[in-house]
Amino acid sequence: MKVLYIKASPKPKDKSVSHRIAEAFIEEYKKNNPKDEITELNLHDEGCPYVDYKILCDSFEGKGLMVETANKFVEYDKFIISSPMWNLSIPAILKSYIDLITVKGITFEYSRLGIPRGLAKGKKAFYLGSRGGGYPFPLSLIAFDMRYIKYIFRFIGIKNFKSFILENVDKSPEKTKQNFEKSLEKVRKLARRF
Numbered sequence: 001m002k003v004l005y006i007k008a009s010p011k012p013k014d015k016s017v018s019h020r021i022a023e024a025f026i027e028e029y030k031k032n033n034p035k036d037e038i039t040e041l042n043l044h045d046e047g048c049p050y051v052d053y054k055i056l057c058d059s060f061e062g063k064g065l066m067v068e069t070a071n072k073f074v075e076y077d078k079f080i081i082s083s084p085m086w087n088l089s090i091p092a093i094l095k096s097y098i099d100l101i102t103v104k105g106i107t108f109e110y111s112r113l114g115i116p117r118g119l120a121k122g123k124k125a126f127y128l129g130s131r132g133g134g135y136p137f138p139l140s141l142i143a144f145d146m147r148y149i150k151y152i153f154r155f156i157g158i159k160n161f162k163s164f165i166l167e168n169v170d171k172s173p174e175k176t177k178q179n180f181e182k183s184l185e186k187v188r189k190l191a192r193r194f
Contacts, residue, residue: 001036003029004076008083008094010044017130017169017176022082024184025128025164028191029080039076043093050092051099059103070103078124078194079158085131085145085165098152107156118157125153126194127163128187132170164190 005026009016013023026038049055051066058064083090101107107120127149135143146163153161166183169176176183 001033001077002075003036003038003078003080004073005038005040005080006082006094006097007040007042007044008081008091008097010091010093016084017166018082018084018128021130021164021166021183021187022080022128025080025126025187025191025194028188029194032192036078043097048093048096048100050096055100062105066100066103067106069097069100070106073101074106074120076123078126079153080126080128080194081149082128083130083145083149085129085143088142089144090148102152102156116155118155118159120157121159123158124160124194125149125158125162126190127161127165129163129165130169131165131167134167134171162190162194 005022007019007022009018011019013019029036030038049065055065059066081094083094086092089095104110105119108116108118111117127146129145131143131145146165150161150163164187166176
């Protein structure tokens, strides 16, 4: 199995909760799947341009950055995404990456009736997120981070989607610190089943 680990926080690992929970997940995953090949894609280190007119036009001609990025993406069997919630959503750089991989004819197509169908079928995704505050119902209705990732992955055909989100990281930092090892143990259990 080929696994792509997508990192969306600009913070170094020791200062990023989303990175730290993802690292615990990856470490446990490796123990249980030693033959799987894991590739790390740190979006801030690699750089991820916004889709501009030229990039878009190239994709319509079946060439360029979107086509290359989407073709690389579909080579993987599993995806692990680590990201903080920013302003009720995901960091712009992660949205930029998603724009680059959502390409007609590679990750989705339209049916004769114009209904979109995902082409990246049979793959799995796991989203590991962190949020500064808590978002119980009804606030959960305005938290778009995990919901967006889940539905865009479903749009491109990846229906096997799981997630873990650690909330109140900034609101209750002492409590987060005290319970962090318990959170990591939950993450490790989830990694064993992925």
